[in-house]
Amino acid sequence: MTARERVRAGRGEQWATVRLVARREVVSRLQQRGYRIGALVFIAVIAVVAILPKFIHSSSGSSYDVGVVRTAAGASGVPSADQVAQTLRATGGGTGTDQGQDITVHVRMLDSAAQARADVRDGSLDAAYVPGEAAAGQVLTSDPASKAALLMQSAVRALQVQDALGAAGLSPEQIAAALNPEPTALTDVGSSDASLRKGIATIANVVLFAQLLTFISWVGMGVVEEKTSRVVELVLSAIRPWQLLAGKLIGIGALAIGQLAVAGIVGLAVARASGSVELPTAAYWAVVISFVWFIFGFAFFASLAAAAASLVSRQEEVSGVLMPVSAVLMISYGLGFAAIGSTGTLADVVSVVPPVSALTMPSRAAAGEVPWWQIGLSLGLLVVSAIAVLFVAGRIYRAAVLHAGSRVSLRAAWRGEAVAAVR
Amino acid sequence: MLEFRQLRKSYGTVTALQGVSFDVGDGEVVGFVGANGAGKSTAMRIAMGVLAADDGDVRWNGRPIGFGTRRQFGYMPEQRGLYPKMRIAEQVAYLGQLRGMSASDAQAAAHRWLKRLQVAAEPDALLQNLSLGNQQRVQLAAALVHEPGLLILDEPFSGLDPIGVDTMSEVLRERAAAGVAVLFSSHQLELVEQLCQRVTIITGGRLVATGTLAQLRAQAGRALLEVHLAPSTPDGASPGSGGGWLSGTGAQVESAQPVDDGPPGTIGYALRLEDPQQDQAVLAAAARAGRVLHFGWQRLPLAQLYRDAVAAP
Numbered sequence: 001m002t003a004r005e006r007v008r009a010g011r012g013e014q015w016a017t018v019r020l021v022a023r024r025e026v027v028s029r030l031q032q033r034g035y036r037i038g039a040l041v042f043i044a045v046i047a048v049v050a051i052l053p054k055f056i057h058s059s060s061g062s063s064y065d066v067g068v069v070r071t072a073a074g075a076s077g078v079p080s081a082d083q084v085a086q087t088l089r090a091t092g093g094g095t096g097t098d099q100g101q102d103i104t105v106h107v108r109m110l111d112s113a114a115q116a117r118a119d120v121r122d123g124s125l126d127a128a129y130v131p132g133e134a135a136a137g138q139v140l141t142s143d144p145a146s147k148a149a150l151l152m153q154s155a156v157r158a159l160q161v162q163d164a165l166g167a168a169g170l171s172p173e174q175i176a177a178a179l180n181p182e183p184t185a186l187t188d189v190g191s192s193d194a195s196l197r198k199g200i201a202t203i204a205n206v207v208l209f210a211q212l213l214t215f216i217s218w219v220g221m222g223v224v225e226e227k228t229s230r231v232v233e234l235v236l237s238a239i240r241p242w243q244l245l246a247g248k249l250i251g252i253g254a255l256a257i258g259q260l261a262v263a264g265i266v267g268l269a270v271a272r273a274s275g276s277v278e279l280p281t282a283a284y285w286a287v288v289i290s291f292v293w294f295i296f297g298f299a300f301f302a303s304l305a306a307a308a309a310s311l312v313s314r315q316e317e318v319s320g321v322l323m324p325v326s327a328v329l330m331i332s333y334g335l336g337f338a339a340i341g342s343t344g345t346l347a348d349v350v351s352v353v354p355p356v357s358a359l360t361m362p363s364r365a366a367a368g369e370v371p372w373w374q375i376g377l378s379l380g381l382l383v384v385s386a387i388a389v390l391f392v393a394g395r396i397y398r399a400a401v402l403h404a405g406s407r408v409s410l411r412a413a414w415r416g417e418a419v420a421a422v423r
Numbered sequence: 424m425l426e427f428r429q430l431r432k433s434y435g436t437v438t439a440l441q442g443v444s445f446d447v448g449d450g451e452v453v454g455f456v457g458a459n460g461a462g463k464s465t466a467m468r469i470a471m472g473v474l475a476a477d478d479g480d481v482r483w484n485g486r487p488i489g490f491g492t493r494r495q496f497g498y499m500p501e502q503r504g505l506y507p508k509m510r511i512a513e514q515v516a517y518l519g520q521l522r523g524m525s526a527s528d529a530q531a532a533a534h535r536w537l538k539r540l541q542v543a544a545e546p547d548a549l550l551q552n553l554s555l556g557n558q559q560r561v562q563l564a565a566a567l568v569h570e571p572g573l574l575i576l577d578e579p580f581s582g583l584d585p586i587g588v589d590t591m592s593e594v595l596r597e598r599a600a601a602g603v604a605v606l607f608s609s610h611q612l613e614l615v616e617q618l619c620q621r622v623t624i625i626t627g628g629r630l631v632a633t634g635t636l637a638q639l640r641a642q643a644g645r646a647l648l649e650v651h652l653a654p655s656t657p658d659g660a661s662p663g664s665g666g667g668w669l670s671g672t673g674a675q676v677e678s679a680q681p682v683d684d685g686p687p688g689t690i691g692y693a694l695r696l697e698d699p700q701q702d703q704a705v706l707a708a709a710a711r712a713g714r715v716l717h718f719g720w721q722r723l724p725l726a727q728l729y730r731d732a733v734a735a736p
Contacts, residue, residue, distance in 0.1 A: 024509075027513075028509050031510075032508060225506075225507075226506075229504045230503065231506055232504070233468075233500045233504060234504060237473055237496070237498045237500075238494050238518065238522045
């Protein structure tokens with residue numbers, strides 16, 4: 001075996017140890033019921049979010065209840081209750097279509113204007129028509145912009161026009177022809193999906209933030225668990241600190257990425273299968289970007305979390321010592337929202353500068369077009385900064401992790417004064 | 424062989440070790456004795472590489488201990504610690520794998536040791552659901568799983584019930600018989616006396632005695648010669664006569680304390696001789712005075728040796 005081969009074999013063995021540690025991180029968490037439930041809830045929430053637009057759309061009222069007040073035949077030019085009811089049934093009744101959506105109009109005959117007013121006010125009717133004695137009568141509604149009121153007005157107008165044409169001496173055939181001209185053609189040119197893409201960007205931002213926050217606290221708790229239980233002393237008499245840290249980050253990171261991948265696939269599949277939204281290609285692209293940025297964002301924030309957590313020895317202290325890390329994450333989250341659909345210099349800057357770019361670039365890329373060079377620069381800087389932080393964190397972790405009891409100061413840890421024993 | 428050579432360590436202004444040297448041979452059980460804070464754990468942690476010495480070093484088979492060598496040691500830290508939410512067999516196997524065992528060897532060894540140490544729990548029980556004594560046995564299994572050539576055990580007996588103590592003692596003897604060097608610290612001095620070929624006593628970071636029990640007793644320099652006899656004449660050797668038979672020995676007796684734990688009608692003395700070589704002269708004189716029921720150098724218990732050693736200036 002040559003010297004080089006020996007070095008390579010040694011490295012292989014070192015990474016085999018890292019794999020062992022990573023595997024333990026994954027397996028022991030998957031064995032915990034609490035963890036499994038949390039992961040399933042997360043994926044279920046994503047599935048619900050993906051299917052939600054369908055329910056919001058379909059419940060947006062394509063069925064209307066309207067009333068028509070029965071009156072004695074009014075003056076000429078005033079459509080009678082029966083006529084209005086008939087017209088309404090014809091246009092919307094049964095099932096007509098309006099802009100590609102099915103609409104249904106249920107017509108109910110009412111006995112008095114007072115009843116009509118009461119029913120509209122309490123919401124049991126969307127609108128009601130009260131024929132007038134001389135004029136065109138009135139449409140009662142609680143929402144003047146509602147489609148029901150508009151439908152009713154146009155029905156009355158159609159009857160008035162028909163009446164007027166008859167009075168002008170046109171035959172019923174001529175009237176029918178005049179009232180039903182060749183319809184203008186409707187051509188669907190599609191939309192820029194701007195609002196849809198903003199929605200996807202928002203979801204990406206929220207999901208990435210929630211995932212990072214959850215999993216860096218898993219890292220922090222994992223580090224302190226080893227200190228609290230003192231098992232770290234036994235483990236570090238067998239392996240090197242960097243191997244323990246790397247294994248922990250890789251193991252928990254793999255769980256985080258796995259969960260995100262499952263959630264992403266489930267989300268896209270549910271959205272497609274339910275037809276809740278037409279997914280633009282950009283949606284897939286956004287998922288890919290989110291995924292890649294998440295990996296390096298996780299490396300950055302999780303190494304910081306591990307280093308911070310190694311300074312303390314009790315679980316109660318974890319959230320306190322992780323505060324600065326969570327704060328940076330929250331700022332990134334806020335900027336991620338700001339970057340959605342924004343085209344200013346600020347958006348350009350925050351989506352390139354690490355570590356905020358971990359959240360801002362996926363949001364921005366999902367919401368709209370981003371120049372290629374910015375995407376490349378953002379990724380490059382994020383990767384470089386994550387590697388740099390990994391080294392700093394490794395140094396702090398190595399010095400502090402074997403120190404039990406009081407909190408280690410960052411300065412002492414950096415100098416390696418805390419223990420400085422482990423080679 | 425494990426050698427501690429001139430080990431020094433301070434924590435800030437507190438000196439934990441001031442030049443401690445001793446060794447642990449292969450197949451030898453060495454007891455490490457000292458008060459709390461005397462520096463035992465510090466020395467053991469330095470040997471295990473989880474603490475750095477300020478000066479001096481620890482050697483294994485004549486060479487400074489590198490990472491690869493240290494991985495082959497078995498260790499039980501003072502602060503017990505395993506993963507509370509991990510299954511015990513998996514955990515022991517995992518720790519074996521971290522020390523370089525293959526997965527299948529580690530699993531087999533983990534099951535074997537859990538059984539051998541009589542851990543009263545299913546192999547897939549979570550550690551946190553075990554009693555403290557059983558957790559301690561799992562901890563020992565974790566130290567033994569990879570068949571180490573050296574065992575460094577910090578207070579392995581604390582927290583064990585009598586059966587646990589027996590099992591632990593048996594395992595340590597058996598390992599030593601298999602050629603393993605064993606160093607363990609304990610406050611249970613009778614146990615140390617029973618188990619150890621050699622003892623190292625440390626106080627205030629300073630080594631005050633090291634060697635076999637016989638050597639320690641000799642070093643203690645206050646060996647007492649115990650004589651019990653039934654006098655041939657009622658007044659021939661009565662205590663009242665000031666131990667008249669003693670004057671006929673010709674030996675220089677520094678002090679003679681009456682000991683009266685013998686049968687009625689017998690007399691006993693604990694003698695300190697100026698020259699221990701004169702013990703035979705004392706025996707001859709005793710035989711002339713009556714029937715010698717007991718004659719021998721007193722075996723000071725370790726507890727006494729320890730008290731004397733740490734009390735010495």
